[in-house]
Amino acid sequence: MLLAIDAGNTNVVFAVHDGTEWRGRWRIATRADRTSDEYAVWLLALFGHHGLPASAITQCAIGTVVPAALYSLRRLAREWFNCEPLIARAGSVEWGFDILVDRPKEVGADRLLNSLAAHHHYRGPLIVIDFGTATTFDVVGEGGAYVGGVIAPGINLSIEALHRAAARLPRIGIGRPQSVIGRDTVPAMQSGIYWGYVGLIEGLVARIRAEQGSTLKVIATGGLAPLFAEGTTVIQHTDPDITLDGLRLLAARNPAPIFRKTTLPDSLKNENE
Structure with missing residues (x-):
């Protein structure tokens, strides 16, 4: 199953797609200082309520316009779902269309x-x-x-x-x-x-x-x-x-990133890569 995460300026939306349909959608207020553990406690409780085991997640795709939120969301995928998330952004993934703007x-x-x-x-x-x-x-x-x-x-x-x-x-x-x-x-x-x-x-x-x-x-x-x-x-x-469907289509178009379970140093806490 795919865990799609759409992090906007107001809310972060989490959704699970099983290959056929969306199994659930949940949103939480965007806060740049929210930790991966805080996301996990909240999200896994909702998974349990909908009968979705964390082990069912095999892919994760993140789209965000809040760079400061990316660190914790990436750690959430790595530490709680054992997968390396695909990050949606121009220049680092295959979109399948031309982006005809100056930057x-x-x-x-x-x-x-x-x-x-x-x-x-x-x-x-x-x-x-x-x-x-x-x-x-x-x-x-x-x-x-x-x-x-x-x-x-x-x-x-x-x-x-x-x-x-x-x-x-x-x-x-x-x-x-x-x-x-x-x-x-x-x-x-x-x-x-x-x-x-x-x-x-x-x-x-x-x-x-x-x-x-x-x-x-x-x-x-x-x-x-x-x-x-x-x-x-x-x-x-x-x-x-x-937007969630865009994440699903992007994940289907691109190979899943290779997951290597490592502990990121605190110096990378504000990474935007």
């Missing part, structure tokens, strides 16, 4: 994983919108090449910024307002966030399509994808597992 190694692993899985399932040309800590738009060419994209502030970041910067504006939850014009402060803020981001989505998709000269399909992922898909017709598919 390929700077592209976040999640964006490449999304592109890999989206092209596999939906075929390009397409745009992947990921509603995460940042809202990203990634463009995949007809043959699967990663063309580039757009990074905008995430929805929750915008909500928090409004609350912190304006003394009289409260912290709000995100939801779809019944009308665009709000008749009180909270509905007005909710409208600005929700319909403002719908406008952002529609405007950027239109500009990307015009620049590419084709009608690209639009795939959305992330926890808020279904909510925003309700408010616009430009999103054609929502896929909550697209």
Whole structure:
């Protein structure tokens, strides 16, 4: 079985795939100082609850945009699952497509994983919108090449910024307002966030399509994808597992790294290799 680990700025998602289907998905808040033992205590308890023995894990693949979290996640794979993890990043693994940007190694692993899985399932040309800590738009060419994209502030970041910067504006939850014009402060803020981001989505998709000269399909992922898909017709598919599926496809494409059980010195604690 494959243990896929998607470490984002807000949460780390762990999932197990048995070759046919996902057997479980669990998430924990991202903390750079969390140790491999802390991950293991939490994760193995969930494994037990789902009847999954640790010995069933034969592969591990990690995608992270938080370099400081990589050390503990790598140690988790080595010490608790006896396997060397495959690390998803440009330049060190075979992606199966060209990365057509100026600095390929700077592209976040999640964006490449999304592109890999989206092209596999939906075929390009397409745009992947990921509603995460940042809202990203990634463009995949007809043959699967990663063309580039757009990074905008995430929805929750915008909500928090409004609350912190304006003394009289409260912290709000995100939801779809019944009308665009709000008749009180909270509905007005909710409208600005929700319909403002719908406008952002529609405007950027239109500009990307015009620049590419084709009608690209639009795939959305992330926890808020279904909510925003309700408010616009430009999103054609929502896929909550697209990043995890990218890890699965990447692990299938690349040979498993050779595992050598060793104790890493503390001097490597901040490694990013």
